Amino acid sequence: MDAARYATLFLSESREHLTEVDDALLALERDAAHANAAATGAHIATVFRGVHTIKGMAAAMSYAAVEQLSHALESRCEPLRSAEEALSGDVLALLFDGTDLLRAAVDAVPRGHTELTSSMRAFVQRLGSVAAVDDAGANVHAIADTPEVIPDVPSDAVGTARQVDVRLTADCPLKGVRAMIVLAKLSALGTLRGAEPAQERWQDDLFDGAFRLTLQSSASDDEITAAAQSAGDVARVAVTLARPTPAQGSARVTDAPRTVRLDARRLDTLLDLVGELVITRDRLLRAIEQSDHPDRAVVRAAADAARLVATLQDEVLQARMLPVAQVFDRFPRLVRDIARDLGKDVRFTMEGREIELDRSLLDAIGDPIMHLLRNALDHGFEDADTRRAAGKPASGELILRAARDRATVVIQVQDDGRGIDRDVVLRRAHEQGLVQEQITTLADDALLQLVAHPGFSTARSVTSISGRGVGVDVVNTRVRALGGQIDLETITGEGTVFTMRLPLTLAIMRALLVQVGGDTYAIPAAHVMEVLEFHGASRSTGALTITVRDETVPLVALQQRFEDDPLAPAVANPDGVRHVAIVEVAGRRTALLVDALLAQQDIVVKPLDAVRGARPWFSGATVLGDGSPALIVDVSSVA
């Protein structure tokens, strides 16, 4: 038999086993309520055997993705099979997901894809970390190495093949473009044999500035290192010999992910220290900038130290990142239970479970998401008859979605229910005196402000699920406290989407420092599109606007906003030039008028315990390089 025949056999047999595994999992789910130990044991044995057989075949064929996924699933089944652990809904959901991924990995083989995709890798890591949490308590955090992949290197070109691992500095802008420049520098030395991640993915939001190039070249390791560094913003270069490919020809994984256990509090301490280090670095750089005759050796050492601090910061932040799946995965079961209590038929799907967030944020977003899911289930979905009468499918569709958008993570809860009834909200708002009588229409953001008003509820009765007039209010407060923002889109009869936008991390952010009325403020750089010179505003329908490349953008004078005084004196820059920062929030642009631009730098965010009733213009505070404090502008509330 030849290799092609083996491959065909592998496919047909794996698929048979996958079908058996699926059937067994479905039986387990169905029987969960009236569990019969013998039947449960038999189904678990089927699952275990199926993935075990697939693993064996995949190993023989060097299909790394299939092998690792089935190995991870097999390991997860082991304690179930030996009855050390009872099967829970969460674990069952995990096995369903794993089986889906395994099927995808098997289906990818004929297309020549045998490596783990990022979502598969996240899943394998999650299985590892779930196990770690389960057996050592919740305060343990697993860090997994990504599996090492040896690229395919033909041996017929000049020079030796080298693996060049490059990491760009944490504060490097447009990392994907910088990586292209590194690649161009290295290409000049020899022949490029491969890139990991693939070049097409460098312009993705997820590209973090770490990549590996395989270069065939007669240049020395030092020459290669120097060439890579000459591209700029390179934090680290490591050149190693590329090892020859195994006989099979396809890339192969040498090592299972290695993990270490770490008390999560250590990561917090580490991050605090890095934050202080970042501030100290900025003070040092400023001191050098201000000295008249800086010593060259000092300047060079400071620049090196600054680069190392940036890399350290990047690594620590990365170590704290966890996939949102860790929070999301408890929802399918909860949604199922609530829907059943309410007698509603709802199909629940989740997208982007592999998206990563800082663990402090991850801990904090569970409740807000739960509130929104409850709201959707309780108020959003009509009963089956009403839906049918409206020409909709009888079962409702509820989607929980995570996605990266620049330096933010977007989490959406979307339902295809009745939508929020603007008339009811308006009537209720009139009753409670929240809105003037003459206002008769509500835009989405005005609607959000009302439903997020403390104590506001349109629910006809208080249920055990939601409807006590908390909910959106709580969600809004929580998300804002995390430095995020929330948006609402609703169409009567078609459904509602709540969108939460969260920073990737709470601890450190890049900010534009500006001067307003003699004080320094920080505007999160993630929201700043560009900065322009201010040449005067015009007034359209009462509001101030400026024109940016033929586009009319509303203008907010920060000083007047902060002092809540439309007549606040316009304190000008000594040279009379003021600037506007064009910020974008949820697709809407606003120009913020400031007196002067100071710098763009990383700031360490300290939470602001605002006094109740205080103006909501600020989301936190920071300490600047010279030791003075500055408030962080909450762009979504001032814009």
Next chain:
Amino acid sequence: MSRTVLICDDAIFMRTMVGDILTQAGFEIIGEAETGVQAVERYQQLRPDLVTMDIVMPDMGGIDAVREITKLDPGAKILMCSAMGQQALVVEAIQAGAKDFVVKPFQPSRVLEAVNRVLAA
């Protein structure tokens, strides 16, 4: 002899700012251009050591100007000046022949680092 620079940007503010940063660091600004067409003309007349190029300009954008200049002089050293959110355009500019980029709002140290890198290459 100090190195010569041609600054291309449609905003006077940006030209002034880049000019100040570079003049203070000892460069000689030998010309400015407000449009892509001007950029190509001035390059041909002045043959500067370095060009700083805005992406969005009237009358031929910065990327097309990079293409034209690179056609005239394959060794031209062009530094792109981009705003945040223009990643795709910067990619195009680099493919068109630009050697490096800086992102607005400018930090003098970053601008000088990039300029020195481009000139050293």
